[in-house]
Amino acid sequence: AQSVSQHNHHVILSEAASLELGCNYSYGGTVNLFWYVQYPGQHLQLLLKYFSGDPLVKGIKGFEAEFIKSKFSFNLRKPSVQWSDTAEYFCAVANSGYSTLTFGKGTMLLVSP
Amino acid sequence: DVKVTQSSRYLVKRTGEKVFLECVQDMDHENMFWYRQDPGLGLRLIYFSYDVKMKEKGDIPEGYSVSREKKERFSLILESASTNQTSMYLCASSLFVRTGRFGQPQHFGDGTRLSIL
Numbered sequence: 371a372q373s374v375s376q377h378n379h380h381v382i383l384s385e386a387a388s389l390e391l392g393c394n395y396s397y398g399g400t401v402n403l404f405w406y407v408q409y410p411g412q413h414l415q416l417l418l419k420y421f422s423g424d425p426l427v428k429g430i431k432g433f434e435a436e437f438i439k440s441k442f443s444f445n446l447r448k449p450s451v452q453w454s455d456t457a458e459y460f461c462a463v464a465n466s467g468y469s470t471l472t473f474g475k476g477t478m479l480l481v482s483p
Numbered sequence: 484d485v486k487v488t489q490s491s492r493y494l495v496k497r498t499g500e501k502v503f504l505e506c507v508q509d510m511d512h513e514n515m516f517w518y519r520q521d522p523g524l525g526l527r528l529i530y531f532s533y534d535v536k537m538k539e540k541g542d543i544p545e546g547y548s549v550s551r552e553k554k555e556r557f558s559l560i561l562e563s564a565s566t567n568q569t570s571m572y573l574c575a576s577s578l579f580v581r582t583g584r585f586g587q588p589q590h591f592g593d594g595t596r597l598s599i600l
Binding site for chain 2 (some may be wrong): 391404414415471473474
């Protein structure tokens, strides 16, 4: 069965610092990859997705992620974080042949002003 | 824009009660999902449905059942609520892609925070 690992449970950064959140999955083959964000008190929203093509994908709010197939990784990056990026971030993976997503346990990001 | 509506934001019930959580989506999505979200455990899939009257178990179906009588509505039922079912429950929907049957982006509701006393 697929499993998804997010390396850090909590990350604390100052505004303007660069961000990289790690995500690795266990099962190879063709995958769809997603990053979701949950702002305090709000529902989960899609940040970005990778289906195929350019492994560097850009999402909303200046986020991007890079798919490295050989490393089973899909790390999320942002060059300069803002206080408003404080949220919980979830990586998710879909395997070919399945309608479901497997989610990581999430990373709570706190950005101090 | 897709709207997934969960009937309650907060709910308090007693142990042993039968509890119904309702979810409605307005985008004609075939797939609907129920998760529970607990701190440090992320999202865990309870049940999902890919069509009316169809259901499949997720990772943690014990103590739960579901009902999908109409395409837009997916209900989660706690047959006899217990304190370990206190959690945040999230409903989601997505398109069913017939070619390759690949997981598509899921759209989430606001969640129901359920407390079992």
